Amino acid sequence: MLDRIASIFDYTLIHATIRSSTPILLAALSAVITQQANILNVGVEGIMLFGAFTAVCVSFFTGSWILAVLAAMAVGVLVSTIIGFAHLKYKADVFAVGTVINMLAIALTRFLLNTILKSSGSFYSAEIVPIPTINIRFLEKIPVLDSLFNKYSLFEVLGIVIVFILWYALYKTVWGLRIRSVGLNPMAAETAGLNVFKAKFQVILISGMLGGMAGAHLSLGYSKLFAENMTNGRGFMGVAAMFFGGANPVFAWIGSLIFGLADSIGARLQAYGLPSQFILMIPYIATIAILTISLASRIRQERKQKSSLNNLPNN
Amino acid sequence: MKKSNYINAILSILVALIIGGIVVAFMGHNPLEAFAQLFRGAFVGKFNFGTTLEKFVPLLLAGLAFAVSSKIAVFNVGVEGQLYLGAMAAAWVGFTFSNLSKVVHIPLAILAGMLAGALFAAIPAILKVYFRVNEVLTTMLLNYVAQYLTSYLVNNPFSGGTGVAQSPPIYESAILTRIMPPSRANTGLFIALGMLVFIYWLFYKTTVGYKLRSVGLNRDFTDYIGVNSRKAIILGMMLSGAIGGLAGAIEVMGIHHSFLDNFSSGIGFDGMLAALIAKSDFGMVAIISFFIASLKSGALAMERYTGVPKSLIDAIIAVFILFATMEGLFQLKRRMKSKKEVDEHVG
Numbered sequence: 001m002l003d004r005i006a007s008i009f010d011y012t013l014i015h016a017t018i019r020s021s022t023p024i025l026l027a028a029l030s031a032v033i034t035q036q037a038n039i040l041n042v043g044v045e046g047i048m049l050f051g052a053f054t055a056v057c058v059s060f061f062t063g064s065w066i067l068a069v070l071a072a073m074a075v076g077v078l079v080s081t082i083i084g085f086a087h088l089k090y091k092a093d094v095f096a097v098g099t100v101i102n103m104l105a106i107a108l109t110r111f112l113l114n115t116i117l118k119s120s121g122s123f124y125s126a127e128i129v130p131i132p133t134i135n136i137r138f139l140e141k142i143p144v145l146d147s148l149f150n151k152y153s154l155f156e157v158l159g160i161v162i163v164f165i166l167w168y169a170l171y172k173t174v175w176g177l178r179i180r181s182v183g184l185n186p187m188a189a190e191t192a193g194l195n196v197f198k199a200k201f202q203v204i205l206i207s208g209m210l211g212g213m214a215g216a217h218l219s220l221g222y223s224k225l226f227a228e229n230m231t232n233g234r235g236f237m238g239v240a241a242m243f244f245g246g247a248n249p250v251f252a253w254i255g256s257l258i259f260g261l262a263d264s265i266g267a268r269l270q271a272y273g274l275p276s277q278f279i280l281m282i283p284y285i286a287t288i289a290i291l292t293i294s295l296a297s298r299i300r301q302e303r304k305q306k307s308s309l310n311n312l313p314n315n
Numbered sequence: 316m317k318k319s320n321y322i323n324a325i326l327s328i329l330v331a332l333i334i335g336g337i338v339v340a341f342m343g344h345n346p347l348e349a350f351a352q353l354f355r356g357a358f359v360g361k362f363n364f365g366t367t368l369e370k371f372v373p374l375l376l377a378g379l380a381f382a383v384s385s386k387i388a389v390f391n392v393g394v395e396g397q398l399y400l401g402a403m404a405a406a407w408v409g410f411t412f413s414n415l416s417k418v419v420h421i422p423l424a425i426l427a428g429m430l431a432g433a434l435f436a437a438i439p440a441i442l443k444v445y446f447r448v449n450e451v452l453t454t455m456l457l458n459y460v461a462q463y464l465t466s467y468l469v470n471n472p473f474s475g476g477t478g479v480a481q482s483p484p485i486y487e488s489a490i491l492t493r494i495m496p497p498s499r500a501n502t503g504l505f506i507a508l509g510m511l512v513f514i515y516w517l518f519y520k521t522t523v524g525y526k527l528r529s530v531g532l533n534r535d536f537t538d539y540i541g542v543n544s545r546k547a548i549i550l551g552m553m554l555s556g557a558i559g560g561l562a563g564a565i566e567v568m569g570i571h572h573s574f575l576d577n578f579s580s581g582i583g584f585d586g587m588l589a590a591l592i593a594k595s596d597f598g599m600v601a602i603i604s605f606f607i608a609s610l611k612s613g614a615l616a617m618e619r620y621t622g623v624p625k626s627l628i629d630a631i632i633a634v635f636i637l638f639a640t641m642e643g644l645f646q647l648k649r650r651m652k653s654k655k656e657v658d659e660h661v662g
Contacts (some may be wrong), residue, residue, distance in 0.1 A: 040451070042455075082637070086637060086640065086641050090641035090642065091641065091642045092637075092640040092641040092642065093591065093640060095390065095451065096588070096591040096636075096640040097637065097640055099392075099584065099587065099588060099591075100633050100636045100637045100640065101637075103581075103584065103585075103588065103629070103632075103633045103636070104630060104633035104634065104637065106629075107626050107629030107630040107632075107633055108626075108630045108633075110629075111624055111626035111627050111629075111630055114626065115342070115624075233459055236455050236456070237456075239452065240452055240456060243452055275467050275470075275471060277463040277464065277467035277470070278467060280459075280463050281459070281460050281463045281464070284456040284460050285460060287452075287456055288442070288448070288453050288456055288457070291448050291449075291452070291453075292442055292446050292448050295446045295447050295448055296446050299446065299447065
């Protein structure tokens, strides 16, 4: 039993965790940036799916992964433009628009999969050029270091860089301050002379770019194919990770690492004959549990602060 | 619902159909013929119209479930999950008890389905009122839990043993009678319409309904007048979940006659969107879900006769809903028009 547990929790788990957390992380960052401006972007799931399809398509026809990633990001921006116009200009409920975008993404990618790539269900081809992995030769000789630091797909590394870029942009620049103030109190921001419409539109576009990138990573980095509805709730898990981190990119990153960890432990437990469905449930239940616990402790803290005020002698 | 909303819905339908027509034309099909087939496939003939009704029932119930929750200012995105658990509970009652008469067995299975849905919906409600966990997120995640849980059940303890992931067939005594053979439309239609009337009565003619509506309008005020808003929210969510569970129960008892793994494929979400367009007006939910149901059943026929893929119709439905959610889209033009009129009068 012990050696079984040891084989589940060995050092290779770290690589596996990062691998399965990256698609969620990129989706989470896409949700973080809009949430800072107080927009709950559930359309991430759909944007990702559009991005994944575009990336596979472009990579297949042009043979260039760079073009594929750029095209996926462009499509992400395009889709987010729709969300932006619908929500900001035409006053649609952003949650409804996000859900519709998800619905549209599933239907439209299925339709285009049939018409452009002439296949149904999924599309795989040797001509799809994936996003390269970073390989450092001399690390290959030492298995531990090789597993820990080597053979990461490009966006598994870039994702972490983006976390800190976003953090810096949001908390250390004037632009970030403005975005956050728009999110906290749009009327005050408007009074202070900020263009709320423009600020919100900006973050929605950036969110689309990140979402498209997440999709490209999913279909060209994480895997090398496109399948119908291949995001399979990863966008929603990204939103969950964003909530977990309270819309802070760094904490959202930690959140997505936890989901990634649950996912990779689950995959290993599966080898020991536990029914796969229970393992697949783990990240979802874990998210709810983590959120509940973090919010419960926040409520308890608030109560404590309140009660200590009540106990002041002059009160 | 305001008159402008109806106009908005109709204009959205037109725009979506025009966009769809253009795409169909680009694919080399005749759009008029495709839409004629779509209409024929939805309404002409017992089988076609029956299929529309068959798809209408779960959509209406899922839409109602979402509308009920939004009346108490809660977004129940988990209708899909409640539907799965309700279906599973109804199927379990259906294939377990063998010596019951139809009069006992059918209500029992339906109640089991509604209870399962209600209890499952109580989880996010409790988490929301006591821990302030966002219900959109929990219900969304719980959908996956429900789907995997039922998938486990039909693959392991409740497997029908046929190699297909489905439960044993339910007994004859739990089957809802089909009303329009050869289609699968069944007496569940009347149950669903009864539910629609009941919900309307409950919300607009009873004290409970008043309490629920006032929670939705202003939670603090509700607490102030002495109604426990927490209890009201939990009750409302359980009601919503029960309707979702009912949708699942009818799917099992009227359509599939056993629990098929993954049978829903987004009924809950489609219903939710119907409710969103209808702005949670119960009557309008029925109209919109009937419209979506006829598009879906028509799409099947259209694919069969013209080769235009069904996924295109799904995309058109999404485009229609996208336009319909944009409240300001068509009003803008009207405002410009009325402004012009005013100018003319002034001039």
